[in-house]
Amino acid sequence: MTIQFNDETFRDDYSFYNSERAIKRFPFPFHEDSYMYSVNMEQHRGGPKDSVYEKRFDVDEHYVSEMRDRAMVLADDPLRCQSLPHMTLAGWDLLELIMVSKSEDYPDLFELHRDGNKWRWINKPLGIDDSFVFLDEATLPYGPMEYITRQAQGDFCVLDQRDDNLWMDAGMVTTQADWSLDFDIGMNFFEWHAPVPLAHEKGIFVRALKFLLNIQQGAPARRLNWTMTVNPLLDTSPENYHKWGIQKTTLTPENIGAKQHLRVELQTFFRLPRSNALVFPIRCYLCSFQDLMTVPKWGRRLHRVVRDLPDELATYKGFIDNRPMMLDYLKNFDDGLPTSAGIWPDLETEPALET
Amino acid sequence: MSGAEKIAVTVTDVVPLNDLVTRFEFKRADNGLLPTFSGGAHTVVEMRDGDITRLNPYSLMSDPMDQSRYCISVRRDDEGRGGSVFMHTRVKVGDEMVISYPVNLFSLDLRAKKHLFLAGGIGITPFLAQTKQLERFNGNWELHYACRTESLGSYVDELTSHHPNETHIYYDDKKQMIDLVNLLEGQPLGTHVYVCGPKGMIDWVRKTATNEGWPREAVHYEEFLAPQPGKPFEVKLAVSNKVIQVGEHESLLEAIERAGVDAPYLCRGGACGQCETNVIDYAGNFIHRDHWLDDDEHAGGQKIMPCVSRFEGKTLVLDR
Numbered sequence: 001m002t003i004q005f006n007d008e009t010f011r012d013d014y015s016f017y018n019s020e021r022a023i024k025r026f027p028f029p030f031h032e033d034s035y036m037y038s039v040n041m042e043q044h045r046g047g048p049k050d051s052v053y054e055k056r057f058d059v060d061e062h063y064v065s066e067m068r069d070r071a072m073v074l075a076d077d078p079l080r081c082q083s084l085p086h087m088t089l090a091g092w093d094l095l096e097l098i099m100v101s102k103s104e105d106y107p108d109l110f111e112l113h114r115d116g117n118k119w120r121w122i123n124k125p126l127g128i129d130d131s132f133v134f135l136d137e138a139t140l141p142y143g144p145m146e147y148i149t150r151q152a153q154g155d156f157c158v159l160d161q162r163d164d165n166l167w168m169d170a171g172m173v174t175t176q177a178d179w180s181l182d183f184d185i186g187m188n189f190f191e192w193h194a195p196v197p198l199a200h201e202k203g204i205f206v207r208a209l210k211f212l213l214n215i216q217q218g219a220p221a222r223r224l225n226w227t228m229t230v231n232p233l234l235d236t237s238p239e240n241y242h243k244w245g246i247q248k249t250t251l252t253p254e255n256i257g258a259k260q261h262l263r264v265e266l267q268t269f270f271r272l273p274r275s276n277a278l279v280f281p282i283r284c285y286l287c288s289f290q291d292l293m294t295v296p297k298w299g300r301r302l303h304r305v306v307r308d309l310p311d312e313l314a315t316y317k318g319f320i321d322n323r324p325m326m327l328d329y330l331k332n333f334d335d336g337l338p339t340s341a342g343i344w345p346d347l348e349t350e351p352a353l354e355t
Numbered sequence: 356m357s358g359a360e361k362i363a364v365t366v367t368d369v370v371p372l373n374d375l376v377t378r379f380e381f382k383r384a385d386n387g388l389l390p391t392f393s394g395g396a397h398t399v400v401e402m403r404d405g406d407i408t409r410l411n412p413y414s415l416m417s418d419p420m421d422q423s424r425y426c427i428s429v430r431r432d433d434e435g436r437g438g439s440v441f442m443h444t445r446v447k448v449g450d451e452m453v454i455s456y457p458v459n460l461f462s463l464d465l466r467a468k469k470h471l472f473l474a475g476g477i478g479i480t481p482f483l484a485q486t487k488q489l490e491r492f493n494g495n496w497e498l499h500y501a502c503r504t505e506s507l508g509s510y511v512d513e514l515t516s517h518h519p520n521e522t523h524i525y526y527d528d529k530k531q532m533i534d535l536v537n538l539l540e541g542q543p544l545g546t547h548v549y550v551c552g553p554k555g556m557i558d559w560v561r562k563t564a565t566n567e568g569w570p571r572e573a574v575h576y577e578e579f580l581a582p583q584p585g586k587p588f589e590v591k592l593a594v595s596n597k598v599i600q601v602g603e604h605e606s607l608l609e610a611i612e613r614a615g616v617d618a619p620y621l622c623r624g625g626a627c628g629q630c631e632t633n634v635i636d637y638a639g640n641f642i643h644r645d646h647w648l649d650d651d652e653h654a655g656g657q658k659i660m661p662c663v664s665r666f667e668g669k670t671l672v673l674d675r
C-alpha cells in the first residue's frame with residue numbers, strides 16, 4: 001500500500017494530526033484497566049496486518065514531517081547525535097538492518113541495490129538516491145548511524161555489550177520523553193535507569209537486563225512504554241524543558257481534548273551481527289485525548305488507568321498536577337461497563353458509550 | 356521454542372586436519388546467504404543420533420563477513436558423551452543438518468587499543484574469526500598459541516605464514532611455555548587479553564592477570580564445557596508434573612527436553628545463564644559445573660544450570 005504523507009509540524013503551530021487510519025492503528029499501551037511497571041517484553045515478529053507491529057520498522061503518515069523536525073533539532077543541537085569511536089561498526093550494522101528491512105518491507109518506498117560493498121540506496125519519500133561503499137565512512141555525508149537515523153522515525157540508542165552490562169555508547173535522540181543522550185552517554189543500564197521510581201525495588205531492571213543480554217541475532221523483541229505530553233511535541237528533552245515544560249500550564253477544560261496527548265513508545269530490541277551491540281529503537285506515537293475517545297474501549301480504560309495510577313508514576317511521568325483536569329474530562333467516557341482484554345480497539349465487539 | 360533461531364544447512368566439506376581435529380563447512384540448504392556474525396560467536400549444531408538429539412556448541416572460525424559458508428573445527432573427545440565422535444565418524448559431505456544462528460558470548464571489546472589472544476589447543480577457533488575481523492579494520496592484535504605437538508597444531512601453518520609478526524607458537528612436547536608475566540607486563544595501556552583453552556589455562560591466565568593488576572573487564576575468557584557423563588539420577592519437574600530419569604550419558608537439560616518439556620538455553624555450556632533453574636527441594640549433593648552461578652549460589656542449593664550440572668542423591672525437585 002502507498003502511504004499519504006502528512007505535511008505537519010510538531011512545534012509552533014502544531015499542525016500535527018492523525019488520520020482515521022492512524023487512530024485505529026495507534027499502539028494503545030494498556031492491555032487491562034490498570035497499569036504498573038513490569039518486564040513486559042515479547043518477540044518482535046510481525047503482528048496483525050496494518051498494525052504498528054507488522055513491520056520491523058513501522059513507516060507511517062508522519063514519516064516525512066518527523067524527519068524534517070529531526071533535522072531542525074540537530075541543526076540547533078548537534079549533541080543529540082553522538083557515537084563513541086568504538087561504535088562505528090555498530091553504526092554500519094544499524095544502517096544495514098534498516099536499509100534491508102525497509103527495502104524488503106516497503107519495496108514501493110525504499111530500494112537497496114548491493115553489488116559487493118558497492119551499495120545504492122533509494123529513499124523515495126525523502127528524495128534520496130545515494131551510492132556509497134559499505135564500511136567506508138568517507139563515502140557517506142555523515143557517519144553511518146547518523147546517516148540512516150536521519151531517515152528513520154523514532155530515537156535510537158546503540159548499546160555496547162560488555163562486562164554483563166549494556167552501555168549507552170551511541171545514539172540519535174531527538175524525540176525523547178525528558179531524558180538526555182548527552183547526559184546518559186557512556187552510562188550503563190542501571191545508571192541511566194536510576195531516576196525511574198519503584199521499578200528497581202521490584203527487581204524489574206535486573207530481570208530486564210538479563211533478558212536483553214540474551215537477545216540473539218534473528219530474534220528481536222519489543223515492549224511498549226508511555227507517558228503524557230501537552231501539545232504534539234516530539235522533542236520533549238531536558239535541554240528544551242524551558243520551552244515545553246511551561247506549556248503544561250496552558251491546559252484548560254475546553255482545550256484538553258485537543259491538546260493533551262497520550263505518548264506511546266514502541267521500543268524494539270535487535271542484536272547487531274558484526275559488532276554484537278544491541279540497538280534499541282524507541283518509536284514515539286502521539287494521539288490526542290479526543291481522538292482516543294473515538295474508540296469506546298480506550299475511553300473507558302484510559303480513565304481507569306489514569307485514575308488509579310500510583311502517585312509516584314504520575315509524578316515521574318510529569319502529569320500529577322494536571323491529573324484532576326484529565327480525570328474530569330476522561331470520566332465522561334467511562335460508563336462503568338467492563339472492557340475486553342488486550343490492547344486492540346475491538347470496535348466491532350465493544351459496545352458504544354452509554355449516555 | 357528455546358535456543359537461538361535455526362538454520363537448515365548442507366555439509367559441503369569435511370577436512371581432517373590431524374589425528375584429533377576435523378573441520379566442517381556448512382552452506383545454507385536453500386543456497387541463500389548466512390547471517391554475518393561477530394568474531395567469537397558460536398553455533399549450536401544439532402546431531403540426530405537415532406532417537407537421541409545432541410546439541411553441541413562450536414566456535415565459528417570462518418571470516419565473519421563471509422556469508423556464503425560457516426566453518427567449525429571439532430576435536431574428537433573419546434571420553435565424552437559422543438557428540439564429537441558423532442561429528443567425526445557419521446557426518447559426511449552432502450548431509451543436511453540444522454545449526455543455530457550465531458550467538459556471541461566472547462566478543463571483542465572494540466574499545467581496546469590492542470587485542471592479546473591466548474589460545475590452548477582447539478581454543479584457537481574463535482581467534483581465527485576474531486583475527487579475520489580485526490584484519491579488515493586494521494586492528495592491532497597478537498596471538499600466543501600453545502599446542503601439544505607440532506602434528507596437533509591445527510592452523511599453525513596458516514597463521515604463521517599469513518601473520519608471521521603477530522603469531523607466536525609454543526609446543527608442549529618441546530617444553531615451550533608462554534612467558535605470561537613478562538608478556539602481560541610488556542603490553543601497552545588499553546590492551547585487552549582473551550583466553551580460550553582448557554580450564555587450567557584459563558584459570559592460570561585469569562589469576563596471573565589479577566596478580567599483575569589487570570582490571571577484571573580487560574580479561575576475557577571462554578571455556579565451553581561439554582556436559583560430563585555421570586551416575587543416573589531422578590528428577591521431579593514440579594510445573595509440568597513429571598518425574599524423569601537422567602541417564603549416564605545425557606545432561607539434565609537433555610533429559611528435560613526428552614520428556615517434552617521446553618526449557619530455555621543458549622550456550623549449553625554453562626556460560627550464558629539462560630538455563631538457570633530454581634530448585635524447589637532436594638536431598639543429596641549437587642555437582643555444579645557451570646561458570647554462571649557464583650560460589651555462594653553453588654553452595655546455596657537453590658539454583659542449578661541443567662546444561663552442564665548434575666545431582667547425586669535421593670530427591671531433586673525443580674521449578675520447571
Ligand code: HEM
Binds near residue numbers: 159204205
Ligand atoms: C537497552 C534498552 C533500554 C534503554 C536504552 C532504556 C533507556 C531508558 C531511559 C533513557 C529512560 C529514562 C530514564 C530517565 O528518567 O532519565 C528509561 C525509562 C524506563 N525504562 Fe528503559 N531502557 C531500556 C530498556 C528497558 C527495558 C527492557 C525495560 C523493561 C522493563 C525498561 C523499563 C523502563 C521503565 C519502566 C522506565 C520508566 C518509564 C516511564 O515511566 O515513562 N527499559 N529507559
Ligand code: FES
Binds near residue numbers: 619626663
Ligand atoms: S544454556 Fe547457557 S548456561 Fe546453560
